[in-house]
Amino acid sequence: MVASKNKDKSQQDEVSQVQADPVVTRFDIQMDAGSEPVFKGGEVITGKLQIELSRPIVINAIKIQMKGRAAWIDPMKNEDIEKVYFDQDFTLLERPPGKPEPGHFTWIGNFTYSLPFECPLPKGCPSSYEGPHAFIRYFIRASLVHEETDGRTFEYYGKKVFSLIAPSEGHVVSGESAAAKDTAVYGKCCCKGRLTGEITLPKTGYIPGEAVFGDLKIGNKHPKDILNQIEVRLVDRVRNVGGITDPEKAAVSPNRTLFYRKLDPNDGDAKGYKGAIQRDGIYLMTIPPVVPSTKYDSESSNNNAKSSPFGHLLESPSTATLRLRKKPFLKVEYALQITLGSNLLLEVPIEIGELSTRDTRNSMAPFVAGPQPVEESDEKGKIAINGPFTYTPIYLTKEHFENGHHGSVKSAQPLTNGTNGTPNNAAPGVRIIEKVEHKLEKHRRGSQLSGASEEPHATIVTTTKTIVTHTDGKEAKTMEETVVETDGEVTRTIEERTVDDEGVERRRIEETTMDASGNETTTIEQTARRVAETVQVPEEIAEARHKIEEALEKASLRAASPVQSDHFEEHHTEPAVVTTEENGETTTVSTEVIEREGVKTIITTTVTKHADGSESTMVQEHTTTELIEE
Known part of the structure; x- marks a missing residue:
């Protein structure tokens, strides 16, 4: 164990020395789709890898990897459980023509080398998601391996994470009305009181860009400035449902706050009697750009191909692979939390629906929580060029809603690469x-x-x-x-x-x-x-x-x-x-x-x-x- 730690420290020291005197001054992955591209399944990613050196070196190999995976990070074991959607490796440069052994590429310094690449994306992958306890991530990672004159080998790498949005016709569930009510004790000694609060939502299904309204009630025993101490939060949590038939029994992450705001004490239709407070139709928040809630159907997700006289021919490899990719591994859930000071918390689960990827009226906007770290466990001991790497997912949102409040989405981009969906009017029985x-x-x-x-x-x-x-x-x-x-x-x-x-x-x-x-x-x-x-x-x-x-x-x-x-x-x-x-x-x-x-x-x-x-x-x-x- 001690020897292993000493070896790791020695590698870190070598990496630090190389970073202090960098050989690779430029290592950019440029995608033809732009600096912040958004893809759907079935498309082809094209681009080029641009490299610049500070001095001449001998290149052993230049490789590129395109990978998509979902991972659940186990905090107890400090390791992740993953589901790989695709993993493709391409060698851009390994051996000169006519030479059987790798290496022996001498590259000069202060010159920009450009290597093109092309990678196909499979269909059926879920939308991107980033969180501290789980993620669904799609990235391109390029690496350059070279050997110094003293025999030491170093690996440099660059990374580009991109957004993938699963094609959708739109899936919105309004849901029934829901309420949360609780009581808490506040104050000390003779100043103690019982604070009672209740929040009611007219529905539980929303889409990004839609405003959320509710009715708030506060009991007659409360601090005088309670209306100035009310905050509302949107939180998410993730369940690891891979191989689990009942998602409620799956491991679940702690809540993460994505967005919060203080309520306007003068908002809503003011009511109340005998010291109680009631605000009807109070504006809580506008749903920000986030990944939709995960639809999970245990019966359909575990449904195997039916038996037939032709056995496995009933389900072709393409449909079987597509079905496997679409089977959920992570289940993303959301809730609204309303806090009354530091004493009382009310939580109402909500579902965030999908917007149609065909509807050009929808817009693209960055994830409300901002940039997320995207370091992988297999990158330790390698030299990151322009690292550490971060990434902000891009999601669909409704830019304008006819509900009295404008969305809080900023930097929204028009969805210009979609098509308007039209229903299939083919009559039943058509071949x-x-x-x-x-x-x-x-x-x-x-x-x-x-x-x-x-x-x-x-x-x-x-x-x-x-x-x-x-x-x-x-x-x-x-x-x-x-x-x-x-x-x-x-x-x-x-x-x-x-x-x-x-x-x-x-x-x-x-x-x-x-x-x-x-x-x-x-x-x-x-x-x-x-x-x-x-x-x-x-x-x-x-x-x-x-x-x-x-x-x-x-x-x-x-x-x-x-x-x-x-x-x-x-x-x-x-x-x-x-x-x-x-x-x-x-x-x-x-x-x-x-x-x-x-x-x-x-x-x-x-x-x-x-x-x-x-x-x-x-x-x-x-x-x-x-x-x-x-």
Whole structure:
């Protein structure tokens, strides 16, 4: 233990010496989106790393890391429990061309080097949150490793934390009225008294930028200047609900004061009798820019994929990963506290709702609590350039409210990169492919109707279609799954069709829609009827099998005639086909990539001939379309 402490102290001394004579004078992470960018899931972060040295040195490596994680800091163990949403490492510079070993990059001093980078953001991540006991943090961290002539190695790093706002259609719960009442003893000896206070709110659901009003009552025994001693606070606390079915049993942090103000003693409709004080409709505060309260549904968050004849194929990897990211790990809660002097505290829990990320009338504003420290535990022993690092989250707020009081939000920025949300008017029963076309047409119409002042907005529409058939001579099964992702909304349609040897067809169609706020709606339709005993192979399956046969035939021709092979490759884009045999099963996998007019489609076909004589075929089409709205 003593040796470990001495080693840590020695490292700190070396770091202090290097900081006193810095080699790296500039280490900036510049993002193309600006100095305080706000992202949503599914976007691509681009930028450059700019480095300047005070003298020539030899670079061992330059790396960059993009990470998003939620962490609960255990004060007893002085360690954190985390949930990682993504963690990507990129090497920008490690070894010169033609040299197998790293290092040997000699960089000169007093010159600015610029290294570009590009990092994709996954979908389904929750909004940023910073607190002393827990956080949801997204950052880019760059590091430079170099070795001095005496053999000592130092690592310099720079860090850029950015805000992420989860896409939302808006989620506001008004809630019922709520009240808090309490009594406390004040004074000493013969001057003792019993102070009674009560606060009543007309509702418990609010959104950032909205004013909060309430009715205040104070008993007839109170200090004379009690109205000048009333303060109201907005506090938050966090629960660690990762893996917990009942959030009330989860570990909870202490309250943190985010905002407070003194009440105006003359505000409200003054009432009272026999020495008691009553103020109706008194203005308490305007909800400042904060992260919305966490919606937590233990039943839906622990709901596993339903069983089916196709097992895990029912839930594709993309939707399973998205569901895992959206499952809450931290639960943020809020309350209003009213203090009457130093004697009495009244607390009313409230819920802060979500504003629509599509509504351009909403604005961006910095977190009311200001800059937050963002040091990570794995950064000890490294040299921070321009550290220590802090970060102020950015949140949505309503800039103007028609409720008699203006919001207290300052430095609000217009939300120019959103789109106005319009309801999906597609009639029930419309096939999923028609819904994709409906969404594409809706975005085209939206781009035509949007004002000229709006900036171009890119919408990514991703469609994954999977068809599986299985025949064993007695029964034929077909499962078709289609997943459409656009602007944070995911629609998954699963159609299962089974025909037994008696000619009875059973069909089951399940459609689940998960909106940007994480809310799910599911509809199920089941039918059974007698059909012909001869089962018709789906068109997509027949076409895929035909392509595999053609690809195998052309592969044999290319092997026999290299000249003919060049002719095929020059005029045709052939699928890549791989055949493997294992445990008596023969599996053939074909992968084809098609790019046409900005639409990229990857078609993967897998044909498996089982040892028992049965055969399975799976065709998966993954299509990505980027729509630019001007």
